[in-house]
Amino acid sequence: MTERAVCVIGTGLIGGSLMRAAEKAGRAVWGTSASEDTAAEARADGFDVTTDTDDALRRAADADALVVLAVPLPVLPEVLRRVDAVAPEVRLTDAVSVKVAVADAVARYAPRARYVGGHPMAGTSESGWSAGLAELFVDAAWVVAADDGLDLDVWRDVAELAWACGARVVPAAADEHDLAVARVSHLPHLLAAVLAAVGAGGDDALPLALAAGSFADGTRVAGTRPELVLAMCEGNRDALLGAVDDALGRLGAMRGALASTGGLTATVFAGHAGRERWAASRDPKGVKVSLKGRAPLAALRAVGRRGAVVSGWKA
Amino acid sequence: MTERAVCVIGTGLIGGSLMRAAEKAGRAVWGTSASEDTAAEARADGFDVTTDTDDALRRAADADALVVLAVPLPVLPEVLRRVDAVAPEVRLTDAVSVKVAVADAVARYAPRARYVGGHPMAGTSESGWSAGLAELFVDAAWVVAADDGLDLDVWRDVAELAWACGARVVPAAADEHDLAVARVSHLPHLLAAVLAAVGAGGDDALPLALAAGSFADGTRVAGTRPELVLAMCEGNRDALLGAVDDALGRLGAMRGALASTGGLTATVFAGHAGRERWAASRDPKGVKVSLKGRAPLAALRAVGRRGAVVSGWKA
Numbered sequence: 001m002t003e004r005a006v007c008v009i010g011t012g013l014i015g016g017s018l019m020r021a022a023e024k025a026g027r028a029v030w031g032t033s034a035s036e037d038t039a040a041e042a043r044a045d046g047f048d049v050t051t052d053t054d055d056a057l058r059r060a061a062d063a064d065a066l067v068v069l070a071v072p073l074p075v076l077p078e079v080l081r082r083v084d085a086v087a088p089e090v091r092l093t094d095a096v097s098v099k100v101a102v103a104d105a106v107a108r109y110a111p112r113a114r115y116v117g118g119h120p121m122a123g124t125s126e127s128g129w130s131a132g133l134a135e136l137f138v139d140a141a142w143v144v145a146a147d148d149g150l151d152l153d154v155w156r157d158v159a160e161l162a163w164a165c166g167a168r169v170v171p172a173a174a175d176e177h178d179l180a181v182a183r184v185s186h187l188p189h190l191l192a193a194v195l196a197a198v199g200a201g202g203d204d205a206l207p208l209a210l211a212a213g214s215f216a217d218g219t220r221v222a223g224t225r226p227e228l229v230l231a232m233c234e235g236n237r238d239a240l241l242g243a244v245d246d247a248l249g250r251l252g253a254m255r256g257a258l259a260s261t262g263g264l265t266a267t268v269f270a271g272h273a274g275r276e277r278w279a280a281s282r283d284p285k286g287v288k289v290s291l292k293g294r295a296p297l298a299a300l301r302a303v304g305r306r307g308a309v310v311s312g313w314k315a
Numbered sequence: 316m317t318e319r320a321v322c323v324i325g326t327g328l329i330g331g332s333l334m335r336a337a338e339k340a341g342r343a344v345w346g347t348s349a350s351e352d353t354a355a356e357a358r359a360d361g362f363d364v365t366t367d368t369d370d371a372l373r374r375a376a377d378a379d380a381l382v383v384l385a386v387p388l389p390v391l392p393e394v395l396r397r398v399d400a401v402a403p404e405v406r407l408t409d410a411v412s413v414k415v416a417v418a419d420a421v422a423r424y425a426p427r428a429r430y431v432g433g434h435p436m437a438g439t440s441e442s443g444w445s446a447g448l449a450e451l452f453v454d455a456a457w458v459v460a461a462d463d464g465l466d467l468d469v470w471r472d473v474a475e476l477a478w479a480c481g482a483r484v485v486p487a488a489a490d491e492h493d494l495a496v497a498r499v500s501h502l503p504h505l506l507a508a509v510l511a512a513v514g515a516g517g518d519d520a521l522p523l524a525l526a527a528g529s530f531a532d533g534t535r536v537a538g539t540r541p542e543l544v545l546a547m548c549e550g551n552r553d554a555l556l557g558a559v560d561d562a563l564g565r566l567g568a569m570r571g572a573l574a575s576t577g578g579l580t581a582t583v584f585a586g587h588a589g590r591e592r593w594a595a596s597r598d599p600k601g602v603k604v605s606l607k608g609r610a611p612l613a614a615l616r617a618v619g620r621r622g623a624v625v626s627g628w629k630a
């Protein structure tokens with residue numbers, strides 16, 4: 001197993017946690033921040049962080065390191081142009097919350113990079129270097145894109161980095177990932193926002209005064225910084241429209257049943273069954289895979305589709 | 316301050332917790348259960364519980380006790396007929412999650428009872444006598460109905476029972492209560508059900524495998540026993556329709572914005588503001604009130620409407 005060095009571009013909550021986790025796992029790791037203050041803060045914590053992206057990328061090319069892009073989607077083109085200029089064939093992954101848009105940007109701005117998309121499904125309501133935690137990814141799902149044509153050697157690098165951080169490797173095609181997170185990550189943020197607005201939208205303060213556990217839990221993620229929610233959800237527009245339409249359809253059918261028969265049985269039992277299915281999915285089966293043989297990427301995608309995770313390599 | 320005795324009809328999670336809390340506060344307390352097994356279980360825990368509702372009600376009339384109805388809405392008519400037969404002018408309150416429907420049932424089946432509605436906003440996902448906790452109501456809102464024409468002496472009894480249980484007294488008209496809980500308690504259950512169904516509704520297991528914190532919190536109450544959710548929500552149909560329509564309107568407007576401009580700013584910022592308003596409402600102002608003077612019930616309703624709680628009596 002290669003203990004490949006890691007170069008992290010962007011040292012916010014995700015990038016900063018990744019640097020801490022990779023270092024703890026014994027990897028050589030360096031990074032860059034767009035902010036001199038953040039870089040100084042990270043150096044004060046003992047990490048090798050500068051603002052010189054070109055230099056960091058050159059070191060990555062020289063060391064054959066894995067570069068991880070942990071910057072917001074809107075900043076990607078600028079960073080990818082530097083990759084193409086300085087380290088055009090570098091091993092490249094990312095930690096951005098959508099996968100099709102990132103793959104498109106890489107194809108356009110750094111087409112020679114050996115890119116395999118990634119998405120560690122972890123976070124807190126905090127942000128910035130100081131919020132980072134070496135343990136952030138422990139037992140979290142870490143999606144590794146498994147579209148045809150990817151570099152299998154880099155696929156191995158990304159999976160091994162995820163394992164080094166304590167995460168579970170979930171292979172998925174980029175578009176399947178985007179559809180899935182629209183349902184289970186982006187839609188929850190939008191429903192939480194709608195619920196919070198309805199609860200706070202009355203003419204007086206009585207509803208909020210009576211709001212207890214169900215409202216507190218149902219609106220928790222509405223407390224996230226709006227800019228982060230917007231970047232995440234708006235970057236997944238097409239997939240999100242489908243998820244919103246599904247929710248609208250179910251809510252509309254429920255409204256009709258409530259108005260006509262007064263009955264909510266179908267809605268409430270379907271929701272209960274869904275929650276039970278989620279609870280039953282919390283301890284996924286780990287399978288060992290091979291990156292050799294015929295169509296290894298199709299086999300990887302099948303692992304993710306059946307709710308399992310990749311736990312190691314076949315001997 | 317009267318240490319009025321308490322007679323609890325129904326000893327499930329709420330009634331059973333109420334008996335424990337009232338006893339801990341030094342009140343004389345007895346109760347009834349429809350189930351001989353439950354009554355035996357409660358007696359084994361040292362509580363005075365039988366299955367003889369008539370006898371318990373007669374004792375309440377003799378002792379001028381406060382009777383608390385803690386049975387599901389569908390069982391109320393049967394219990395209220397016994398009240399009218401055995402203890403027709405008794406001091407009466409309840410702990411049911413809707414208020415207009417209960418007031419209507421009392422007017423119909425036990426019109427002479429001195430009734431003041433109540434609703435302690437507390438619960439867990441458990442049910443039954445054994446799930447009861449003396450601390451269940453600590454710091455919870457306990458709505459005390461404040462419609463014109465109520466018996467102010469019984470209003471005092473109900474408020475003092477709520478305080479004895481550690482709760483915060485929130486006065487509200489029955490219809491205002493029902494509208495408020497539709498928004499902040501019943502709608503959260505329905506949105507959780509819709510979200511759980513959307514998350515579990517895909518063709519494969521990938522979405523649930525990627526579901527993390529936002530989905531877990533947003534669907535938590537979908538794990539509640541469906542029968543309890545149905546009784547609660549279906550019993551508040553008219554108010555709930557308005558809350559569902561508000562949510563549908565906001566979700567539809569958001570869908571339109573996402574499809575046309577791709578922007579979610581209005582939705583996300585309104586949700587964030589709502590959650591902040593909720594957070595700011597967690598430490599309500601306590602005011603002392605008088606039950607004398609002109610229009611004391613109108614003054615009480617105004618306390619609840621501005622998000623305050625009744626914390627004691629004016630000297």
